[in-house]
Amino acid sequence: MKKTAVILLAAVVFVVAALSGCAKDSGNSESKTSAESKKIKIVTTIFPEYDWVTQILGSKADQAEVTMLLDNGVDLHSYQPTTEDIAKVKSCDLFIYVGGESDEWVSKALKDSTNKKMKVINLLDVLGDSVKEEESKEGMMPEKEEEEDGSDEPEYDEHVWLSLKNAKVLTKAVAKEIEALDPENANTYGKNEAEYLRQLSALDEKYKKAVRRSAGKTLVVGDRFPFRYMVDDYGLEYYAAFAGCSAETEASFKTISFLAKKVDKLKLKNIATIEGSDRKIARTIIKNTGKKSQHIVTLDSMQSTTSEDVEKGKTYLGVMTANLGVLKKALQREE
Structure with missing residues (x-):
């Protein structure tokens, strides 16, 4: 009889402890959920x-x-x-x-x-009239769809x-x-x-200083050109194969020839592309220049940045600082 009572008492203690543990876990869970919901x-x-x-x-x-x-x-x-x-x-x-x-x-x-x-x-709403x-x-x-529909509606x-x-x-x-x-x-x-x-x-001041010191004020881009806001900020000129929002990937011989002549006339040492480019157009431009010895440099428009890049420490300021170094090279001219 005493043995039975001891067993029953032990069972009761076990159940109470278990319930107490559950209540504690539940409380922690609810607290965690509450904290997350406040974020x-x-x-x-x-x-x-x-x-x-x-x-x-x-x-x-x-x-x-x-x-x-x-x-x-x-x-x-x-x-x-x-x-x-x-x-x-x-x-x-x-x-x-x-x-x-x-x-x-x-x-x-x-x-x-x-x-x-x-x-x-x-x-775009925040920037208002400064949007281009x-x-x-x-x-x-030219964009194929522009040629086909002849639309006059502005594209920003x-x-x-x-x-x-x-x-x-x-x-x-x-x-x-x-x-x-x-x-x-x-x-x-x-x-x-x-x-x-x-x-x-x-960093903005560093860009201004670099542009003031540069003999060249024009860059040639064998790619899309999403950097119009940047070059306009510092009074620079550019020539490119495609507009910034273009979906085109193949440049005509007329465009290639035009850009190659610009490289020769401006005596540029480098041709720019943007991140993710296969550099095919830039290489073709170089082949059509007089010297055929220009280098290809890459500007990062931050359109292909991944979560993995972020985890590795990529930042907006870091990219724009690196772009300044690339811009200096893109503006370099032969002596």
Whole structure:
């Protein structure tokens, strides 16, 4: 009888302990879920937007859940959102996107949003009148669709992030919205913004200095040219095979010949391309120059940046600093 009572007592103690453990685990789980639900959910389309957000968050990065939709190397012009991407946009607290022709899918996603308090930043809207129309330069391959439909409707150059001046304006807009979403840490975000703007301005001055010192003021690009905002900032000239938003990949002999003659006339030592290029057009241009000895340099437009690149430490400022070195080479002329 005593033995039975001891067994029963042990069983009761075991059950109570088990229930207590479950309650404790449940409490931890609920606490974790609550903490996650309090995080600001920020969704960005492209890498520069993502990096600006992380720079503003700084040490408070744990206060937000930040998503970069274009994280696998697909550029803005080819991107098609998945069902999961749309769901993230619909439920986030802050959505940041470029706002050009490539983002036509956004309007429906925002219309069906489940978070009616969502804040939205459209880069082109923020920049207003400083947004430029896509430019067709002498010698550049025309877009096939332009030839076919003859449309006069303007197409805006979406690559606004490639201007440090624009980056400063856009960073301020991003900081303002993050501070509004998390007023408790607004002071920290404000300090991070001020420091980041200082770094952007310092790099901008380096670009100005480099251009002033350069004998050459024109570059030739055997590729698409998404850097119009950059060259306009510093009064530079350029010639390219295609416009920045072009989907064309084959250049005519007329375009190749035109660009080769420009290289000869300008006595350029280097021809530029952009990241991801197979360099085929640039090499063909070189073959058609007089010296045939030019080198190929690569500018990074940050359209193919992946999440893996981010994990390895890639930043907007880092890329723009590297682009300055490439720009110097692209402007070099033979003595």
